[in-house]
Amino acid sequence: MNRVDVCWSCRGGVVAGEGFCPTCRVIQPPDPRRDHFHYFGLNPGFDLDLGVLDTVYRQRQQQFHPDLFVSRGATERRYSMEHVTRLNEGYRTLKDPLTRGEYLLKVTGFREQTPENATPSDPAFLLEIMEWRETLEEVDLKGKNAAVQLQQLRDRMMETCDAEVVALGKGFHDWFVGGKREGLAVAAQHTDRLRYFTRFLDELDRKSELFF
Amino acid sequence: MSVLLDIAEPGQSLRPHEVRPEDRKRVVGIDLGTTFSLVAAVDVQGKPACIPDDEGRVALPSVVCYPQDGRILVGDKAIAASEQYPADTIVSVKRTMGRSLDDVVASEHRTGFGLEAGEGGMVRIVTSHHRVSPVEVSAHILKVLASRAEEALGGSLDGVVITVPAYFDDAQRQATKDAGRLAGLEVLRLVNEPTAAALAYGLDQGREGLYAIYDLGGGTFDISILRLTQGVFQVLSTGGDSALGGDDFDHLLCEYILKEMDEADPSPAVLQICKAAARQAKEMLSRVDVCEVRVALPHGEPFGIRVTRELFEEMIDDLVRATGTPCRRAMKDAGIRGHDLQGVVLVGGSTRVPMVRQYVKELFGREPLSDLDPDQVVALGAALQAQQLSGTARGDMLLLDVTPLSLGIETMGELVEKIIARNAPIPTARSQDFTTFKDGQTAMAIHVLQGERELVSDCRSLARFELRGIPPMTAGAARIRVTFQVDADGLLTVSAQEQTTGVQQSVAVKPSYGLGDAEIERMLREAMVHGEADWRQRLLHEAKVEAERVLSAAGAALREDADLLDDNELKRVKGLMLALWEASQKEDHEGINRARETLDRETVFFAERRMDRSVRKVMTGRKVDEFQ
Numbered sequence: 001m002n003r004v005d006v007c008w009s010c011r012g013g014v015v016a017g018e019g020f021c022p023t024c025r026v027i028q029p030p031d032p033r034r035d036h037f038h039y040f041g042l043n044p045g046f047d048l049d050l051g052v053l054d055t056v057y058r059q060r061q062q063q064f065h066p067d068l069f070v071s072r073g074a075t076e077r078r079y080s081m082e083h084v085t086r087l088n089e090g091y092r093t094l095k096d097p098l099t100r101g102e103y104l105l106k107v108t109g110f111r112e113q114t115p116e117n118a119t120p121s122d123p124a125f126l127l128e129i130m131e132w133r134e135t136l137e138e139v140d141l142k143g144k145n146a147a148v149q150l151q152q153l154r155d156r157m158m159e160t161c162d163a164e165v166v167a168l169g170k171g172f173h174d175w176f177v178g179g180k181r182e183g184l185a186v187a188a189q190h191t192d193r194l195r196y197f198t199r200f201l202d203e204l205d206r207k208s209e210l211f212f
Numbered sequence: 213m214s215v216l217l218d219i220a221e222p223g224q225s226l227r228p229h230e231v232r233p234e235d236r237k238r239v240v241g242i243d244l245g246t247t248f249s250l251v252a253a254v255d256v257q258g259k260p261a262c263i264p265d266d267e268g269r270v271a272l273p274s275v276v277c278y279p280q281d282g283r284i285l286v287g288d289k290a291i292a293a294s295e296q297y298p299a300d301t302i303v304s305v306k307r308t309m310g311r312s313l314d315d316v317v318a319s320e321h322r323t324g325f326g327l328e329a330g331e332g333g334m335v336r337i338v339t340s341h342h343r344v345s346p347v348e349v350s351a352h353i354l355k356v357l358a359s360r361a362e363e364a365l366g367g368s369l370d371g372v373v374i375t376v377p378a379y380f381d382d383a384q385r386q387a388t389k390d391a392g393r394l395a396g397l398e399v400l401r402l403v404n405e406p407t408a409a410a411l412a413y414g415l416d417q418g419r420e421g422l423y424a425i426y427d428l429g430g431g432t433f434d435i436s437i438l439r440l441t442q443g444v445f446q447v448l449s450t451g452g453d454s455a456l457g458g459d460d461f462d463h464l465l466c467e468y469i470l471k472e473m474d475e476a477d478p479s480p481a482v483l484q485i486c487k488a489a490a491r492q493a494k495e496m497l498s499r500v501d502v503c504e505v506r507v508a509l510p511h512g513e514p515f516g517i518r519v520t521r522e523l524f525e526e527m528i529d530d531l532v533r534a535t536g537t538p539c540r541r542a543m544k545d546a547g548i549r550g551h552d553l554q555g556v557v558l559v560g561g562s563t564r565v566p567m568v569r570q571y572v573k574e575l576f577g578r579e580p581l582s583d584l585d586p587d588q589v590v591a592l593g594a595a596l597q598a599q600q601l602s603g604t605a606r607g608d609m610l611l612l613d614v615t616p617l618s619l620g621i622e623t624m625g626e627l628v629e630k631i632i633a634r635n636a637p638i639p640t641a642r643s644q645d646f647t648t649f650k651d652g653q654t655a656m657a658i659h660v661l662q663g664e665r666e667l668v669s670d671c672r673s674l675a676r677f678e679l680r681g682i683p684p685m686t687a688g689a690a691r692i693r694v695t696f697q698v699d700a701d702g703l704l705t706v707s708a709q710e711q712t713t714g715v716q717q718s719v720a721v722k723p724s725y726g727l728g729d730a731e732i733e734r735m736l737r738e739a740m741v742h743g744e745a746d747w748r749q750r751l752l753h754e755a756k757v758e759a760e761r762v763l764s765a766a767g768a769a770l771r772e773d774a775d776l777l778d779d780n781e782l783k784r785v786k787g788l789m790l791a792l793w794e795a796s797q798k799e800d801h802e803g804i805n806r807a808r809e810t811l812d813r814e815t816v817f818f819a820e821r822r823m824d825r826s827v828r829k830v831m832t833g834r835k836v837d838e839f840q
Contacts, residue, residue, distance in 0.1 A: 004827055010765030011819035012772060013826020024768035026761065058444045065610055066639065066700050070400065071603040073758045081639055081699075088637040209541065 003031075008075065019063055019083070027064070027072075027079045035107050036090035046104060046172035046187070048094065057091045097165045098198055101191035104172060110184045120196060129196055132157070136204060147211040154204055157197060164194040237370040237602040239400065240361045241408070241594025244350060244374055244388065246306040246431030246457060247561070248273045250588060251357040252595035253365060260412065260595040262588050263364045271587060272357060274430075276349050277301040280341045286356040298324040298480035300339040303487075304459055305353075307431045308335045308346040309391075310383035324480035350391035358397055371400040373598040375590050377432040378404035379452030379538075379616050381662050382674050382704050389701065400601045402701040405429070406436035407447055407613055408593030409559040412584060414440045414609075421554035422448075424543075426572050426580065427590075428535065429560035431457040435539045437546040437553075443609040449545035449635045450616050451538035456531065458494070458562035464527045465490035465519070469505060472517050482509060497521045498564050525567045532571050539575055545635050556580040561587050612637055615698050619674075621706075622659035624649065626668045631696045634664065638702055643695040645711070652684040656692055660706050679708040681715045748801070755801035755808075759792055762808050766815065769822060776821045788814055 003016040005028070012023035017031030017039075030039070037044040040056050062068075064083035069076050093099045102114045120126050139149045168190035174183025240253045241260070248271040252262045262270040269288070277290035278300045285293050294301035302325055308316050313329040326338035330345060337344050354374075362368055376388050385402055392399035406425035413419065420440050427434040434452040438445055466486050470478055478486065489507050496503040497519065507515040543549065556576045562568060563586050572580045584592070600609060615638050620630040623646070631644050648656065656679045663671030682690050691711035698704050709716040766789050774782060788811040795807035 006819075006823050006826070007765075009761060010769045012769060012822055013829065021768075023772050024765040026765065058441060058446070061444065061612055062608065062610055065612075067401075067601055067610060070601045071757065073754065073761055076761070085639050085641045085697075088640050089642070092636065205544070209537065 019060075027069070027076050027083070029079045030083050030086045036093055036103065037107075039086065039090050040094065042094075044104070044107065045176045046097075046100065046169045048100075050095065053091070053094055057087065060087050097168075098191065098194050101168050101172070101187060101194065105184065105188055105191060108175065108184055110188060114195075115192070120192065125193065125196075129200070132197075132200055136200070136207070139207075141207065141210060147208070150204060150208045150211070154201070154208070157201055157204065161194060161197050161201070164190050164197065168194065238362075238365045238367055239371045239373070239595075239598040239602040240358075240365075240369060241373045241403075241591055241596070241598045242354065242357055242375070243405070243408075243591035243594060244306065244353065244376075244391075245274055245590075246304050246429055246459060248430075248587075249353055249357060250591035251361045252588070252591040253361060254595050254599040258599075260592040260599075262591055263361050265360055272353065272360075274305065274353055275301060275303050276305070276352050278339050278342065278344065284352055286352055294324075294484055295481065297340070298484045299326075300341070301325070301484070302337055302339075302344075302349050304431055305337075305346050305349040307455065307459070308337070309350065310381070310385070310387035311335050311346075324484055347387050347391045347394060350388070351394035354391060354395035354397060358395060369397065371398040371598065371602060373401050373403050373408075373594045373601065374399060375405045375408050375594045376402050377427075377429070377452060377454055378406050378434040378436050378447075378450040379432065379454045380702075381454070381617055381672055382619075382702070383672070384454065385702055389703070400598060402703075403594055403597050403611065404434070404436065404447070404450065404613055404616075404702075405432075405590045406434045406450070406559060407438070407445065407611055408591075408597060409557060409589045410436070410438050410440070410445055411593035411596050411609065411611065412589045413557055413581075413593075414445060419554070422546075422548060422552055424539070424553055424556045424576060425559055426535075426539070426556055426563065427452075427559035428562040428568060429457050430562070431455065431459045433457060433535050433538070435535070435542045437542050437548065444612065445609065446612045447614045447637075448548075449542045450614055451542040451545070452616070453534065453538060456534060457560075458565075460531055461494055461524075461528050461562065461565070462487060462490045464531075465493055465524065468519075468527065469507065469517060473507065473515050485509065493519055494524070494565070497524050498566060521566075528565075528567065532565075532568055535571070536575055550575075550577045553578070558582040559586050559589055613700075613702070614638060615640070615702055617662045617672075618664055619660070619662050619696055619698070619704060620671075621646075621694060622661060622668050627666055628661050628663070628668055628671055631694065632698060636698075638698045639700050641695060641697040643693050646692045646694060647688045648682065648685065648690045648692075649687050651687050653687070653690070654682045654684055655680045656682060656708070658694060658706065658708055660704070674704065675706065677706075677708075679710065679715065681713075682710050683713055752799060752801040752804075755804040756796055759796040759804050759808050762811060763789060763792060763796075766811065769818065773818075773822050773825065776825065777818060781818070785815055785818060 005014045005016040006012070007014045007021035007024060007026065007028065009026040010021060010024035012021060014021050014028055017034045018028060020027055035044070040053065042048055042052070042056070061084065064080050064087065066077065066080045066084060069080040093103050105111050120129060135153060139146055139153070168187045171183045171187030171190060174180040174186070240251050240263070243250045250262050250270055250272065252260050254260045264270045265272070272287040273291055275287060275290040275294065277285040277293045277297055279285070279293060279297050280300070290301060303323070308327070312333045313327060313335045316327060316335050328336050328338050328343070330336035335346060337346065337349065358369055358372070372392065374388060374392050376385055380388070389399050389402060406427045409425050409427060410423060423438050423440060425434070425436045425438065432452065432454050433456040434450065436450040437448045439448055469486050469490060475482060485507055489505050493503055493505045502518060502520045505517050505519055509515065553576060556572060556578060558569070558572065558580045563582065569580060596609070597611060614635045615632060616634060618630045618634045619632040620628045623629045629644070632640060632642050646656070657676065658679060659668070659676045660674045661668060661671040662674050665671055679692060682692070692708055693711055694706065694708045696704060696706055707716065766785070770785070777785065792807040792811050795804045798804070
């Protein structure tokens with residue numbers, strides 16, 4: 001059931017979080033209680049159509065962007081800014097599989113905070129990461145094949161990341177569609193792996209820039 | 213009483229973006245360039261065009277000369293006077309905007325004028341007889357362009373859009389905005405140069421898809437990757453070098469000529485002449501394979517030397533290739549490869565150099581586009597954006613830009629913790645929590661930095677401030693939330709709040725390299741162009757906008773729910789609306805606001821009845837959410 005608010009301008013009824021008043025058409029503030037999925041009008045879940053996300057993002061920008069409110073009053077300008085800040089944050093979060101996964105773990109109540117450990121606690125995974133690191137260290141940056149080697153390593157890592165994305169997507173699917181709570185634990189595990197791999201990719205990319 | 217009928221007539225209320233012809237405003241776009249600057253406006257047909265001076269020239273050289281007699285010469289007049297006053301002639305001032313003396317000395321070429329450290333370490337320019345800040349010099353250029361535009365458009369300007377290199381950091385942007393204020397201009401927005409260029413291109417051609425904008429100007433290099441979809445210009449990534457441009461080509465040629473002339477320590481006059489000769493030679497070498505450089509010195513033998521294109525290309529090879537790294541990084545950040553692009557657009561005078569074109573072709577694997585004049589396209593795009601911001605544009609175009617560099621704060625071990633990543637769409641706001649590391653710690657220093665590197669010393673320091681009054685707690689117990697907010701101009705505001713007590717500090721990041729508040733205030737007072745009158749005008753405008761909104765809201769409410777009022781009440785509400793409408797036709801903002809407040813106050817009962825009705829409607833299951 002949608003909550004009812006009152007339009008700040010004409011005081012007519014407004015469904016909380018809707019963009020504009022149906023009576024006087026004036027911009028309304030965003031509803032902080034809506035999560036990113038609800039805000040974008042998407043079903044919560046890991047699988048989402050990025051094309052749809054892009055389209056909604058653009059459409060909302062065309063409704064709310066501060067450029068369209070330059071000549072309006074101070075309150076309207078502020079609400080426009082709040083909407084677009086919200087929109088940009090949601091877009092950034094949902095677009096990337098890693099941030100989307102972390103966000104889903106939060107909204108499902110599985111865990112409040114993303115762990116910040118520099119090293120993984122699972123010894124087997126720690127070993128795996130160390131092997132990747134060693135391979136990276138072994139690339140002779142002064143050698144003439146360095147650029148190619150880095151690219152090959154990057155391609156392999158990307159494949160690994162893709163597999164993690166599939167695995168964590170399955171975990172979320174088990175919860176959102178199958179209703180199995182243990183799906184979230186699986187998703188969390190693969191989200192964590194993806195986070196370490198992403199960090200590794202950042203490091204690799206910093207080295208690759210030497211050859212740009 | 214026709215007013216009231218209008219107000220109550222369905223479909224007659226003002227929609228948010230509706231424009232009336234009398235609202236048309238005098239707004240322009242200004243490309244404040246390193247070597248020259250332009251101003252452009254959109255005509256009644258919606259086409260942007262650069263505004264020429266009396267002699268038909270659109271490009272104003274970004275040169276300012278301050279002879280001792282107190283005159284201020286700008287543009288071609290300054291160039292003409294530069295031989296007489298070489299030490300009082302400022303060129304390429306853009307390279308010093310928002311920079312410290314150390315930055316400028318590190319990257320700067322020899323100049324005829326001197327430099328020194330001013331307030332907060334920021335660079336000041338020293339002529340033979342006075343000192344002037346880069347912001348003031350830029351303001352003098354802006355003033356000349358503004359008065360040119362005012363003459364052409366027949367009245368004072370309502371607002372300007374000024375372009376900045378996409379890769380400009382916060383300090384450089386702030387300095388540019390300050391220059392606009394100092395010139396007495398209402399700066400509607402700072403727009404990134406490549407984005408402005410894309411606007412001119414996209415709208416001109418109705419293009420869609422992914423584009424790279426390669427912008428090599430006089431002093432700066434920018435690359436931006438954009439997606440154009442149905443009038444939305446979404447910047448996906450940007451990169452560049454804010455100290456690389458055609459000036460550097462001139463510099464290398466100039467040094468070569470000086471060496472051939474055996475001039476180890478040239479006087480300002482000789483330097484000026486050689487620089488001009490180098491520039492001419494560079495321009496000629498874009499058209500011919502070999503050219504003759506002649507240097508006519510005031511005292512002494514004329515000097516001549518042949519320069520081939522091959523030699524010139526050898527000199528600039530490293531510089532041209534240096535543009536490759538930002539391009540590759542921008543493509544990676546956007547998650548695309550060269551073949552995904554629909555086109556590569558060339559912007560900036562330096563893209564006329566054949567070697568640059570050839571390199572861009574190799575880099576992106578396609579022939580670049582240059583069907584619009586690369587010198588004018590930025591100003592044209594800025595004019596379109598100015599029109600859009602004045603609320604009088606016809607099309608539905610929208611610019612979605614990003615912040616070029618990561619923003620963060622200093623943490624333990626002189627490391628930078630990033631809070632907003634580069635290429636984040638703006639406006640944006642992000643928070644991160646930090647804690648105290650000593651028992652009983654009551655203050656926390658916040659050091660704001662910009663850049664991609666991990667060490668504080670490798671990033672640009674933007675501001676420092678202190679959050680005080682944290683209640684003494686054990687180490688790690690306090691929760692200090694630091695919030696970064698970047699507005700649509702790309703300018704940063706930082707605030708810090710202790711979460712358990714609500715103690716708060718906030719600073720608009722006046723960068724350490726920008727003008728101190730005291731300094732800008734002094735300059736504004738001196739240049740007192742904006743006075744009391746402008747302030748009143750603004751208050752009046754705000755009052756009218758609010759009045760219009762309230763009238764439209766009241767009209768909408770009456771259309772919907774007039775039946776909630778009896779005849780007397782209806783009459784009273786309409787009477788108050790009429791009073792507000794009449795007040796809003798006059799030029800007294802206080803009167804308008806009084807009438808608005810009266811209407812607000814006296815219609816509370818009506819609002820309450822409407823609220824009850826809305827709630828009942830939702831309760832009985834009628835959906836209110838099918839709109840937008």
